[in-house]
Amino acid sequence: MNDTSPEVESFFNELMMKKTGQERLKMGFSMFDMARKQVLASILNQNPNADLKDIRKQLFLRFYGDDFTSEEREKILTQISSRDSNLLP
Numbered sequence: 001m002n003d004t005s006p007e008v009e010s011f012f013n014e015l016m017m018k019k020t021g022q023e024r025l026k027m028g029f030s031m032f033d034m035a036r037k038q039v040l041a042s043i044l045n046q047n048p049n050a051d052l053k054d055i056r057k058q059l060f061l062r063f064y065g066d067d068f069t070s071e072e073r074e075k076i077l078t079q080i081s082s083r084d085s086n087l088l089p
Contacts (some may be wrong), residue, residue, distance in 0.1 A: 036059070036063075039058075039059060039062050039063070040055065040059065043055055043058045043059070043062075053080060053081055053083070056080045056083075057077055057080050057081070060076060060077070060080060061073070061077075
């Protein structure tokens with residue numbers, strides 16, 4: 001779905017291209033950080049008692065789950081389960 005007029009899209013693209021590569025990279029990091037916080041809040045809202053491993057698994061599935069076959073996903077989820085739970089997500 002694209003409900004943006006061509007004029008507005010062109011204007012936005014011009015604005016973005018005026019930014020330095022570093023500025024655009026910082027924007028990307030900021031957007032990813034915000035998305036991660038929103039997904040984390042959603043996970044905890046759905047399961048307030050989730051432990052760190054469950055949170056890691058859900059973060060992986062929501063961000064990258066569709067990028068892997070079911071066999072690859074299971075291997076990755078097994079690895080997440082076997083990691084030290086004292087590590088940060």
